[in-house]
Amino acid sequence: MTDSTTCFSASDIEAMSKGFRTNFINSLSGFKAAALLGTTDGTTNNLAIMSSIVHVGANPPLLGMIMRPHTVQRDSLGNIKRQGVYTLNHVHTSWVDKAHQTSARYESNESEFDKVNLTPWYSNTFSAPYVAESAIKLGLKVAQHFTLCNKTEMVIGEVQQVFINEKYVDAEGYANIEHAGTACISGLDSYHSTSQIAQFSYAKPDQPLNKR
């Protein structure tokens, strides 16, 4: 450790201004997926940028997300509770501005699709709207929904449909989301492209890693 490293204690963090602390803590969890949450109340389509998505399991295929019920996410969460289905659509590096603009506080009867100029698209067999411009689109139904210790809500969804060009999926099942143009997020408002450093083989004790 060099002298230039600072220790922020729990009381230092508590003493930060609300805005400073929000930016600081949101940065520290590392890079985050950038996806748009698509929902509908049957009349108005809702679109919301999400950065708190987490892989829960592959069999069954489950993704979790943390939602804040008293924020701009209120309408999306209400739609999920009523409809039981939603979509997650990867944000492309070429339109991160449109994705971020969905975080503005629009009226409940206004569709963020219209406001940010993204296109709703429907599959024949799923009632929540997808984002046509997304190279990777997931349709999910709610598998579990509960409240966490800080009154945020965790929604776990089971993947029902995946739309992706097979050219991005290799022989082992890995989907090359970098080639598909997927962006990532840090903090509340910073968007990033990526460059692959390495992809490794399954690690075994006392054997050198191979790249694959």
Place this chain on the structure above:
Amino acid sequence: MTDSTTCFSASDIEAMSKGFRTNFINSLSGFKAAALLGTTDGTTNNLAIMSSIVHVGANPPLLGMIMRPHTVQRDSLGNIKRQGVYTLNHVHTSWVDKAHQTSARYESNESEFDKVNLTPWYSNTFSAPYVAESAIKLGLKVAQHFTLCNKTEMVIGEVQQVFINEKYVDAEGYANIEHAGTACISGLDSYHSTSQIAQFSYAKPDQPLNKR
């Protein structure tokens, strides 16, 4: 939608081989934080690569992670249950190989720190080991711990300590993890560096976004 986009249904996903499905679903959640989980049983220090970290809240400062109790994460999870504290240490783009090698199935009495050649470091006031080489180090204590619908376990920790060079933290609290060299992950085994595209101001309806 172009003709080249394929729809994978729930039954298509169920019919995939285990390995293919695991790679596929793990890729679809988007880019993920790359952090090393540091724990101890009092004798042996454990270090495990984590890619399922999620921001839960800023006040109090809470991070969640999904853990698999019947995998190589077993020892780390046992240490967390017994000790109640753990560290999360950002993985630097220059040593993603060492980070990935921690996923090998070492014996319970072997320390991954030794095996992958990373250095345990302790603060005076925290009993779990940090990774000296990490530019951003977080010390957490368990705030909530429960089992999810697929028998994985979610651990939510409250941040007790943050070690970071203040040169990475801007006047608004944003920690520039890209400048700090933090890597990100896609799928199970692909590591990436990032390039910032844009950082935006708070979005408001019917106003153009500003970069900040």
